[in-house]
Amino acid sequence: MSELLKQRLQQRLGYEFRAPAQLDLALTHRSHGAHNNERLEFLGDSILNFIVGEALFRRFPEAREGQLSRLRSQMVKGETLAEIAREFEVGECLRLGEGEMKSGGHRRDSILADTLEALIGAIYLESGFTVCAERVNAWYQKRLEALSLEQPAKDAKTRLQEFMQAHKLPLPEYEVVEIEGEAHAHRFTIECRVDSLKESARARANSRRVAEKEAAAEVLEKLQKLELSPKGKRLTP
Template identity: 50%
Template sequence: MNREHLYRLLGYRFRDAALLERAMTHRSAGSGHYERLEFLGDSLLNFVVAQALYQRLPEATEGDLTRMRAALVREETLGAVAADLGLADFVQLGGSALKSGVYRRRSVLADTVEALIGAVLLDADIDTARECVERWWGERLITLPDPDTLKDPKTRLQEWLQGRSRPRPEYEVLEISGPAHQQRFRVCCRLDDGNEHVEGNGASRRGAEQNAARAMLEKLDA
């Protein structure tokens, strides 16, 4: 691993290079892997993002803050940060994992970002780790999404109905198919007061319900 190049990408130079090595090491490469650092970094990341949102959005509700934080610390966002930093080329893996291309999986890159945050915290202090998070997240902490766009379909459907004094929707599992390890759910979302109903499919009951709620919203909007 070219440490000097990685230092430049991160905008931070480790005093203890062993922490950097551990943060970039997948469990397939041995016992000195990043998972404990990942645990620490995940906790700090949630705090730093929560504090930033609290300070920048004084009028936002708790629910809005929670949804925006979730969007900023989810795997998809972490993977994008990892891509911005070019971390895929520095992850240390065991032979089998390297051959399978694990190092390019978004989940692994997301874990690596969290581990790096934890490593910076231990190598320096909380203020330095916060500065790294704010620099790595960049515009994501400034150009924030509309909280309403982050609500899941079931929540949006319920609020749509409540705003029109209509009763809550009912969800019913119509079918469960496939083997136990790969089940598919078919769910019906029904509005009894208007005799409206749609169906949704998914790999879990929750996912199918969300898809059914999304379909119902599209029907109501139409």
């Protein structure tokens, strides 16, 4: 990994490591060797849960414990962490073993999520809780602002599937229309089609899974509007 890549990563994180070796360790997957980021990942996971939990506690003073737990689970799950890691282009900086490199480990959700937690642990050890919390809250700001207590816990793909099943319609189909960019920074264009709509929906994202969800959300919105319209009976086969 070049110094330029590490410098760009630190700029995206909004944090510059005083000890470069600590950054290298946080980016080292266990496939690379015995000296890896697993301990930092363990620490970062605990810290992340507390920081996000506190942020939710302050943001939703009227929320019940169950609601806060649901929102926290949504914010700290592996998929969300992987999304943030992709936004920071962590994948291009990973130190992987040869097998993981060949199998595309730099794009794998689990590895990206674990590495982000390791980075959190590394920042905490070097600069303490206040600085670490400041960084994590900055990374999560837009996601936290988008939350509401009424927000459904299920993602758009799941809700679309349930909608189709409830109306006894064929399930949606997803197709990869285009893959752009270098191997370490692919962008996927996904098309979602359902029989009840003449027009399909497309979405583009750094993750195929994210693009599928965004396309599903657009289709679901169109179907719900159709259901509420005078022609809503078209939904029923």
